[in-house]
Amino acid sequence: MKYNYFTNGLNISSEIPIPELLSSRERPDVWIRIGKVPEHIDNVIATGPLRQISKTEFLLDIANTARYLVKGNSEVIVEPYPNAEENVIRLYLLSTILGVLLHKHDILALHASSIVHNNKAILISGPSGIGKSTVALGFHQKGYEILNDDVSSVFFDHDNRPHVYSGFNHLKLWSNSLEKNGYKTQQFNKLRDNVEKYSFPLAKLKESKPIEIKTVFFISIKDKLEKEILQGIRAYEYIRKNTFRYRLIDGLNKKEKNFAMCGALANSKYVEFIHIVRSEATPHQTLVNYIEEHL
Amino acid sequence: MKSIIWIASYPKSGNTWVRAFLTRMMRVSPDGFSINDLLGKNASSRKLFDEQLCIESSDLSFDEIDSLQPLALKSFAKDITATPYFMKVHDKFRYGAKGEAFFASSISIGAIYIVRNPLDVAVSYAHHNKQEVDAIIKQMRDEHLVYYNVRDRMSSHLPQQLSSWSGNIRSWLTQKEIPLLLIRYEDLVTNPLEQFGRILDFSGLGSLQEQLPIGIEEVSFESLQKQEEIHGFKEKHAASDFFFRKGVVGSWRDVLTDRQKEEIITDHREVMEELGYLINDSTVY
Numbered sequence: 001m002k003y004n005y006f007t008n009g010l011n012i013s014s015e016i017p018i019p020e021l022l023s024s025r026e027r028p029d030v031w032i033r034i035g036k037v038p039e040h041i042d043n044v045i046a047t048g049p050l051r052q053i054s055k056t057e058f059l060l061d062i063a064n065t066a067r068y069l070v071k072g073n074s075e076v077i078v079e080p081y082p083n084a085e086e087n088v089i090r091l092y093l094l095s096t097i098l099g100v101l102l103h104k105h106d107i108l109a110l111h112a113s114s115i116v117h118n119n120k121a122i123l124i125s126g127p128s129g130i131g132k133s134t135v136a137l138g139f140h141q142k143g144y145e146i147l148n149d150d151v152s153s154v155f156f157d158h159d160n161r162p163h164v165y166s167g168f169n170h171l172k173l174w175s176n177s178l179e180k181n182g183y184k185t186q187q188f189n190k191l192r193d194n195v196e197k198y199s200f201p202l203a204k205l206k207e208s209k210p211i212e213i214k215t216v217f218f219i220s221i222k223d224k225l226e227k228e229i230l231q232g233i234r235a236y237e238y239i240r241k242n243t244f245r246y247r248l249i250d251g252l253n254k255k256e257k258n259f260a261m262c263g264a265l266a267n268s269k270y271v272e273f274i275h276i277v278r279s280e281a282t283p284h285q286t287l288v289n290y291i292e293e294h295l
Numbered sequence: 296m297k298s299i300i301w302i303a304s305y306p307k308s309g310n311t312w313v314r315a316f317l318t319r320m321m322r323v324s325p326d327g328f329s330i331n332d333l334l335g336k337n338a339s340s341r342k343l344f345d346e347q348l349c350i351e352s353s354d355l356s357f358d359e360i361d362s363l364q365p366l367a368l369k370s371f372a373k374d375i376t377a378t379p380y381f382m383k384v385h386d387k388f389r390y391g392a393k394g395e396a397f398f399a400s401s402i403s404i405g406a407i408y409i410v411r412n413p414l415d416v417a418v419s420y421a422h423h424n425k426q427e428v429d430a431i432i433k434q435m436r437d438e439h440l441v442y443y444n445v446r447d448r449m450s451s452h453l454p455q456q457l458s459s460w461s462g463n464i465r466s467w468l469t470q471k472e473i474p475l476l477l478i479r480y481e482d483l484v485t486n487p488l489e490q491f492g493r494i495l496d497f498s499g500l501g502s503l504q505e506q507l508p509i510g511i512e513e514v515s516f517e518s519l520q521k522q523e524e525i526h527g528f529k530e531k532h533a534a535s536d537f538f539f540r541k542g543v544v545g546s547w548r549d550v551l552t553d554r555q556k557e558e559i560i561t562d563h564r565e566v567m568e569e570l571g572y573l574i575n576d577s578t579v580y
Binding site for chain 2: 128221223
């Protein structure tokens with residue numbers, strides 16, 4: 001059986017059900033199947049602790065979960081290890097493997113959640129743990145539509161205006177975030193055993209129409225809440241360092257392409273870039289309100 | 296390639312002061328140095344782990360993180376171009392599930408291990424965490440204590456296996472994987488030229504000895520405190536008011552009750568005696 005999905009600019013046909021994604025009727029760009037994956041690939045040009053990269057292939061080996069092989073830019077083969085949890089297999093498909101596919105398809109993916117405000121997309125970007133998903137939850141509670149959690153892909157239309165695609169139909173949230181926002185974790189599905197993270201469904205997500213970007217917020221931590229406007233080279237630096245799975249770019253031979261895409265976004269006259277610093281103690285609701293005031 | 300010097304200690308034992316010193320000595324600029332730009336990336340940085348392995352640590356269980364951390368550190372070491380590269384550690388010296396040392400000899404030049412009188416550590420730690428001293432004493436005796444052991448939210452640090460105060464110290468002093476320089480906080484205070492000089496020599500930075508006096512002066516407690524007052528300190532615990540609080544030796548005498556003092560000594564007598572903090576049942580500092 002095949003399941004058809006859309007995420008971040010890619011139409012995917014998969015033998016593995018991936019309920020976290022939006023359904024699609026478009027012709028697939030990528031096929032995901034279960035099959036044999038070798039322990040090593042030939043002609044390796046770059047390696048990391050869990051990965052091997054050749055000119056055409058990317059291998060990710062996650063012990064006790066699966067080996068994943070991305071062949072070219074359109075085929076993903078998954079060989080699960082015995083007794084692997086299905087939801088854990090999907091976690092890597094929707095993170096590292098998705099990142100590889102987006103790079104291979106020359107799609108600029110930012111490590112960002114995104115929401116809709118006045119028919120424009122607002123991105124909230126930053127490293128893991130900065131609060132992207134929790135901030136998105138805060139906006140969801142205020143009635144905003146959520147486009148993406150964690151990965152937001154940018155493309156430029158024929159007028160060179162940056163747009164973002166929708167991605168997932170859920171937020172991944174820690175139990176602490178849910179409880180602080182008035183939810184009981186029993187209402188939600190746990191993403192996996194041994195990790196207190198839950199899938200928060202986004203029932204209001206509409207179709208996969210891309211939405212023009214108005215603002216990108218980059219969040220970091222220091223000692224107090226404040227913001228600065230980023231322009232030019234500084235905006236470029238923040239975009240580059242918040243590219244999703246940036247470390248894979250060199251091995252995938254996408255450095256120049258990433259440079260061009262980050263530069264194009266940074267120089268876009270249609271987008272403003274704001275760097276917000278928060279302290280460790282800043283409540284997420286305060287951050288949500290601070291961002292909303294700027295919109 | 297051996298490129299890393301671990302700056303290791305139980306919390307509140309002088310790790311940041313040593314890092315401030317090394318930062319000042321290695322990065323001389325007309326503007327001096329900033330406490331918000333210190334050498335010594337944290338070995339338990341979640342960002343380091345995620346970037347090196349290209350996976351989300353937040354999707355992993357603690358056991359999975361633990362089994363992969365040595366790989367992340369080895370991968371990070373491959374990117375190091377200028378040595379020595381200092382990394383901050385509060386973990387006990389330990390081994391992964393496959394028997395490999397967390398702080399592998401293949402990537403380590405050595406470790407500077409800083410100890411401090413546990414009586415003063417307890418007081419400082421209580422202020423840092425805004426906790427009661429009794430709670431801290433209990434934590435300091437817990438051989439299974441894990442720092443940043445939060446399971447319902449994410450922190451910027453991966454879980455750090457501290458062990459007890461004694462356990463942490465013993466693990467580093469008894470390991471034979473990497474060369475170790477033992478430094479006592481109290482000796483840094485009373486004999487800074489000699490002790491900071493030892494740190495420079497151990498780190499292969501003996502050529503900087505000439506700058507030692509001015510370097511020590513610029514990282515005096517008062518200087519660090521002043522910087523924090525003006526610029527804040529990004530490594531400060533969210534709960535505490537200031538990171539650079541007192542920095543003196545023996546402040547425990549004004550804070551700990553007799554019972555608390557005896558409890559700490561009972562818990563850590565052997566290591567206190569080995570390190571010279573207890574001689575013939577009398578406290579030295």
